Amino acid sequence: MAQTLFSNCRIFDGSKKRTYAGEVLLQGNRIKKVWNGKGAKIRASNAKVIDCGGATIMPGLTDAHAHLSLMGATTLTHPGDTPVEEMIYGTMHNAKTVLDYGYTSVYSGFSSKPRVDVVIRNEIEAGRIPGPRLLASSPIMAVTGDFTDARQMHMYHDSVTIFVDGPIEMRRRCREMIREGVDHIKLTISGDEFGTPHARAEMLTTFEDEVREACAVAHSRGKEVVAHARAAEAIKIGLKHGVRVFYHCDFADEEALDMLEAKKKEIFVVPTPSSTYITATESEEWGFTPDVVEYMNLPRKMAISKKTIKEIHRRGIKTLPGGDWGFAWTPHGQNSRDYELFRDFYGIPVADTLRAGTMYGGQLMGMGDELGQIKAGYLADILMIDGDPIKDVSILQDIDKILMVMKNGEMHRAPDARKLAQRRRSVAAE
Numbered sequence: 373m374a375q376t377l378f379s380n381c382r383i384f385d386g387s388k389k390r391t392y393a394g395e396v397l398l399q400g401n402r403i404k405k406v407w408n409g410k411g412a413k414i415r416a417s418n419a420k421v422i423d424c425g426g427a428t429i430m431p432g433l434t435d436a437h438a439h440l441s442l443m444g445a446t447t448l449t450h451p452g453d454t455p456v457e458e459m460i461y462g463t464m465h466n467a468k469t470v471l472d473y474g475y476t477s478v479y480s481g482f483s484s485k486p487r488v489d490v491v492i493r494n495e496i497e498a499g500r501i502p503g504p505r506l507l508a509s510s511p512i513m514a515v516t517g518d519f520t521d522a523r524q525m526h527m528y529h530d531s532v533t534i535f536v537d538g539p540i541e542m543r544r545r546c547r548e549m550i551r552e553g554v555d556h557i558k559l560t561i562s563g564d565e566f567g568t569p570h571a572r573a574e575m576l577t578t579f580e581d582e583v584r585e586a587c588a589v590a591h592s593r594g595k596e597v598v599a600h601a602r603a604a605e606a607i608k609i610g611l612k613h614g615v616r617v618f619y620h621c622d623f624a625d626e627e628a629l630d631m632l633e634a635k636k637k638e639i640f641v642v643p644t645p646s647s648t649y650i651t652a653t654e655s656e657e658w659g660f661t662p663d664v665v666e667y668m669n670l671p672r673k674m675a676i677s678k679k680t681i682k683e684i685h686r687r688g689i690k691t692l693p694g695g696d697w698g699f700a701w702t703p704h705g706q707n708s709r710d711y712e713l714f715r716d717f718y719g720i721p722v723a724d725t726l727r728a729g730t731m732y733g734g735q736l737m738g739m740g741d742e743l744g745q746i747k748a749g750y751l752a753d754i755l756m757i758d759g760d761p762i763k764d765v766s767i768l769q770d771i772d773k774i775l776m777v778m779k780n781g782e783m784h785r786a787p788d789a790r791k792l793a794q795r796r797r798s799v800a801a802e
């Protein structure tokens with residue numbers, strides 16, 4: 373099996389909160405050996421050697437809350453108005469974009485139409501289109517009048533949701549989605565400010581018997597449930613019935629925090645600061661004027677979310693980046709802004725979020741023993757970065773600084789030999 377040696381590199385391995393000098397040897401699609409220390413030590417006579425010129429080798433990133441089927445949406449009805457043919461192509465392009473930026477794994481936060489994630493996942497897995505490892509979601513399963521319900525009497529508007537009311541209907545629609553091939557069911561258990569004022573973030577929208585049935589169906593088929601849960605009660609009900617991934621969690625009260633902490637080995641929290649912070653502060657041209665932002669309660673939500681997410685992280689609950697990218701004001705490709713937002717908005721150190729976006733990302737993908745770390749035996753999902761992302765995480769947003777993207781041992785973006793030579797010369801001159 374072909375061997376490749378990355379020499380003269382710094383390593384961020386996904387588990388430690390620092391980088392160190394070393395070497396990484398690959399065999400086929402897996403990491404065979406990692407050496408920690410200065411100077412060439414791994415002897416592999418047949419290996420193709422890539423001298424990294426001091427660049428950083430790190431695991432591929434995971435986006436824990438992605439919507440690859442959002443194509444610059446300005447409203448939740450935008451995807452509803454997009455025909456499925458256009459959506460498939462748009463989603464395919466978005467899958468390539470996030471992989472270009474180093475996202476080798478994506479956990480979908482919803483598919484805008486029932487089979488879009490599924491088809492894109494299958495095409496990627498078959499090697500016919502470039503894209504990350506993708507866990508495919510259902511559309512949002514939500515009750516009538518929840519925040520994504522854009523329908524009006526006499527005027528039907530589709531959005532990103534399958535509307536279900538009552539436990540029996542929930543059973544049927546979840547079984548249907550599993551039949552169509554999704555990896556997980558997406559629920560909204562609480563409301564949100566994006567949409568109808570009758571379903572605010574603190575309100576419970578989907579009832580316990582409906583959540584219970586969605587979870588029972590998913591678990592009976594070996595699938596899992598991910599939930600939009602801003603309200604305290606939504607988190608508690610979700611935990612009770614075995615939801616594995618919780619989005620947002622802004623209004624978690626003391627009891628909800630204790631319950632999350634008690635299950636911290638099994639669950640993941642993905643707060644998505646972009647959906648509040650960027651919407652509230654940078655998106656006036658998309659209609660989020662100060663009046664609208666105030667009406668949507670975003671300043672209050674930001675203040676509460678800052679406090680809650682900081683506490684969730686302090687309690688050692690896995691807090692992952694992934695931020696609802698794909699709206700017009702949060703385009704795909706900017707995903708790594710999450711690392712800065714986690715630092716600036718929640719006060720979470722960059723090194724912690726980088727571990728979450730790599731090592732915990734592998735766990736979220738259900739592959740924690742072989743994905744998300746630079747470690748012997750792990751799959752070769754590897755990035756080469758021009759600089760140290762712990763010292764300056766903004767470089768992950770710069771495509772020119774992402775020198776290489778490898779997924780499953782295959783080059784998606786190979787390093788440019790001239791760029792590496794330049795790097796070696798400039799390091800030597802220092």
Ligand SMILES: [Zn+2]
Pocket residue numbers: 437439481482696
């Ligand atoms: Zn979302």
